[in-house]
Every structure is written in C-alpha cells, then in structure tokens.
Amino acid sequence: MHVPVRRGQLKLPLQRDVPAGAAEFVCSPSNVEAMTVLAHWPDGGEQVLALHGPAGSGKSHLAAIWAERVGAIALHGAEAGLADPLELEGRPVLLDRAQDADDETLFHLINLAQSGGGALLLAARPAPRAWDTALPDLRSRLDVVRAISLQEPDDTVLAAILRARFAARSITPGDELIDYLVRRIDRSAAAVESVVDRLDAEHRPVTRALARQVLESDDSTGELFD
CATH class of the missing domain: 1.10.8 (Helicase, Ruva Protein; domain 3)
Incomplete structure (x- = not known):
C-alpha cells in the first residue's frame, strides 16, 4: 500500500528540548536492558526500535538521552503529523507517545527510517503490537518492530x-x-x-x-x- 507524502507541513519548532538532567538517569534492573541497547543503537542494528512500559518507568527520559546523543529530531504524539517528511529523511527521529500519532504519520516515519540513514525510536506505554491501526501495511510493520520493555520504578x-x-x-x-x-x-x-x-x-x-x-x-x- 502506498500512502502519498503530504506537503506543506510546518517546519520543526515542534521538536522538544531534552529534559534537564538527562545524564542523571538512574540505572537499575528495571531499565538496564533498555539503557544497554540504546547506548549503541542504531549502530549496525535495525532502524526502528520501541521502548514501552508503564507511566513513570523512564521511557521519555531514557529516549531523550538517546535523542541528545545522536542528535535526533524529537516529535511528540499527534503533533508528529505536522512535521515535514523532507526534513526528517535520513535523520534519527524520536517519537514520544507514539501510540497517539495517526496511522499515516507512523507509516511515513517507519518508511523514512528504513529508506537509508535514518532511525526511529518509538516511546509509548503499550508495545507496538497492541496499537490500534486501520492500515494493514502499518500493522505488519508494527508487528515486527523490536520492542524493549521497562518495568515500573523499583x-x-x-x-x-x-x-x-x-x-x-x-x-x-x-x-x-x-x-x-x-x-x-x-x-x-x-x-x-x-x-x-x-x-x-x-x-x-x-x-x-x-x-x-x-x-x-x-x-x-x-x-x-x-
């Protein structure tokens, strides 16, 4: 299925600053797997990765540390639909509250990440397999995204x-x-x-x-x- 690229979107003042004190993130058994993977991703690995877990588990904070390290463009939930795909091509992208983005936006972002040079980190409470979508092609892509869970704070x-x-x-x-x-x-x-x-x-x-x-x-x- 081909979804046409939308034109005329806003530029990217919508990207959000990483939180102050990101370097102070506390490593513990509840998040060590995610910290270890993100310390090197996407070097030589898959281009789309998901972090999921309950509120307060540190998804957004840990994702922001990654975004700061790689210079990613940070998007947030439904606002991601305002981004111009041409500005995202070949760039690492963080999409926080990813389950709130619309199907078309998610489809574009995953395709852009896999087209060469890009990477997409999805942060959400539920894993991508649990997200509702009406696009069969998007469903098949979400079902194969590697998902790393964070546990509730220890x-x-x-x-x-x-x-x-x-x-x-x-x-x-x-x-x-x-x-x-x-x-x-x-x-x-x-x-x-x-x-x-x-x-x-x-x-x-x-x-x-x-x-x-x-x-x-x-x-x-x-x-x-x-």
Missing part, C-alpha cells in the same frame, strides 16, 4: 524520582524520609508528584513525621497512595 528509581522532585522545590530530604515514602506510595511518577505537592504545601520542614501525617490524612479521606 526502589532505586523511585527514590531518585523523589529526590529530583524535592530538589525542584529546593527541598533536601533526609534518607529516612525517602525510605519511608518508597515503602508507602504507589510506584508511579504521578504518586511522587502528588506526595511532594502535599508535603510542600504544608510550609513546614519536610520530615518523616510530616510525611506520616500527610499519608495518614489521605488514607482517612480515601486518597490512598498504595
């Missing part, structure tokens, strides 16, 4: 996320506070953001005792973290 990663979120608010938490929260909150970036918001909003020294009060208060109102 203790090491969750502690690092907590420290980073506290640091963004100029809070330096003690080890006992981090250990306490790691054992009690849900393993997701959303849960981290929520508990840090709550603790910061108290406008008091952020200690284990305060964390216990906040979590017990949430438990009593049905706002459970775990």
Whole structure:
C-alpha cells in the first residue's frame, strides 16, 4: 500500500528540548536492558526500535538521552503529523507517545527510517503490537518492530524520582524520609508528584513525621497512595 507524502507541513519548532538532567538517569534492573541497547543503537542494528512500559518507568527520559546523543529530531504524539517528511529523511527521529500519532504519520516515519540513514525510536506505554491501526501495511510493520520493555520504578528509581522532585522545590530530604515514602506510595511518577505537592504545601520542614501525617490524612479521606 502506498500512502502519498503530504506537503506543506510546518517546519520543526515542534521538536522538544531534552529534559534537564538527562545524564542523571538512574540505572537499575528495571531499565538496564533498555539503557544497554540504546547506548549503541542504531549502530549496525535495525532502524526502528520501541521502548514501552508503564507511566513513570523512564521511557521519555531514557529516549531523550538517546535523542541528545545522536542528535535526533524529537516529535511528540499527534503533533508528529505536522512535521515535514523532507526534513526528517535520513535523520534519527524520536517519537514520544507514539501510540497517539495517526496511522499515516507512523507509516511515513517507519518508511523514512528504513529508506537509508535514518532511525526511529518509538516511546509509548503499550508495545507496538497492541496499537490500534486501520492500515494493514502499518500493522505488519508494527508487528515486527523490536520492542524493549521497562518495568515500573523499583526502589532505586523511585527514590531518585523523589529526590529530583524535592530538589525542584529546593527541598533536601533526609534518607529516612525517602525510605519511608518508597515503602508507602504507589510506584508511579504521578504518586511522587502528588506526595511532594502535599508535603510542600504544608510550609513546614519536610520530615518523616510530616510525611506520616500527610499519608495518614489521605488514607482517612480515601486518597490512598498504595
């Protein structure tokens, strides 16, 4: 099936900057396979690769490290349809939230990556095999994309996320506070953001005792973290 290339798309101010502190990504058993593969990809390997895993597993962060290393053009979800294919040809491309891109865009990006000189990294929660598509040719391409999974944050990663979120608010938490929260909150970036918001909003020294009060208060109102 041939899908015509669209013309007149916007230029690429839509590419997004890699996040600050990308080099501080924490390696752990939950992400070591993906880190190892991306450290050298696409040198001598397949031209399309997918990272998938739950929210907070570090897909976007790890993909951004790769994009920074290879100088990739970074696109995001449905916005990828605005990119001019001529500007992407022969270039490494990162597509974050790839499952949100339309079928035609995905088809073009995969074909461009395989046409020579390019590479396409797809980051999404579900693996490509699980994405809905109405294009049979796209379905066959997605089904053979190599997919590497990241697991939900383990203790090491969750502690690092907590420290980073506290640091963004100029809070330096003690080890006992981090250990306490790691054992009690849900393993997701959303849960981290929520508990840090709550603790910061108290406008008091952020200690284990305060964390216990906040979590017990949430438990009593049905706002459970775990």
